[in-house]
Every structure is written in structure tokens, then in C-alpha cells.
Amino acid sequence: MKHSFKSLVKRFSFYLGGDQPAVNWLERLRSVMGAFIGLALVLTVAKVLGELNAIDEWLMASLGASALLVFALPGSPMAQPWAVIAGNTLSALVGITCAHWVSAPLLALPLAASLSILGMFILRCLHPPAAAVAMIAVLGHVLHYRYAFFPVFIDSVLLVVAGAIYSNLTGKAYPNRPS
Secondary structure, three states: OHHHHHHHHHHHHHHHOOOOOOOOHHHHHHHHHHHHHHHHHHHHHHHHHHHHOOOOOOOOOOHHHHHHHHHHOOOOHHHOHHHHHHHHHHHHHHHHHHHHHOOOHHHHHHHHHHHHHHHHHHHOOOOHHHHHHHHHHHHOOOOOOHHHHHHHHHHHHHHHHHHHHHHHHOOOOOOOOOO
8 A cells, every 4th residue: 555655646746846856955045046136136227227218117027937047047048148038029029019910819919929939939049938028018008119129128138147147156157158
């Protein structure tokens, strides 16, 4: 009975995070502190830039998800600068275009996300949070292409710069350099 219970637990632990690698507490804290410091800096600079230019949209809502990749998984191909910056910016452009052309949200939302994924495949800049950027543009009825530049492009660049500085100061190479 014990043996079968153990094997059953092991078999189904996959569905409860059993496939996740063990991460030591020092690395967890490094990632959490990096995300906090990086996001605080990015959001502060973006808010100041928005106020200087009288722009209300200074925050990219999916920035937290991008920060997870940049600070917790800096070696991931989806956390590299091209993926973060190009993926987010492209997806914003796609989302804004869908908001312009498709009036039905139930069609515009999946169209924006799926076309942004296609674009990211074509440009080789897959970044999962970017699909949310496309949907945010549709949900927020964003119709100004300026949104793709500020806050999306600028916030993405600031996040990558903060990630590079923090990661390299704390012993993690970022961005990845080809061998």
C-alpha cells in the first residue's frame, strides 16, 4: 500500500509543481530583490517621463511578468533584450491595430494575441508577457500608436537595462552572450 501511494504521489506531483527545479533561498531573494529594485526604478523613471510629456499612460501592465523573466530567469531566451523589447513593442503595435480595425472585443482580443505571437515567431522575439500587451491594448481601447513607443518600448528598454545592471552586479550574466 505504501509503495503504491508513494508512486501515485510522485506521478501526480508534476501537476502541483513537481517538475519545477529546486531554487535555493539566496537565488530566490536575489530574484525578488532584483524585480523589486528594477520595477521601482523603471516605474519611477516612466512616471517622471510621463509627467514631463503630459502623457497619462506611463505604465505597461504586463511589466511584472517581464520582470519575472528578466530577474528570475535571466538565462532564458525569452528574457533576452531582443525578446523583451521587440516582443513587447511589436505586440503593442498589433494590439493597437486590432483595436482600430476590429470592433468586436471577443474577436479583437484573441486576434491581437495570436497575431502578436505570429509576429514574435517571425521576428524571433518570443516573450510570453508580450501577448498580454496586445490584449491590454485592445481591452484599454488604446488607439494611439504612441503607446507602443511610450510606455511599452521605453519601459521595456528600462527594464532590460535595470536587469543587466542588477544581474551583473549580483553574479548572473545578463544578457546571454553567444559562444
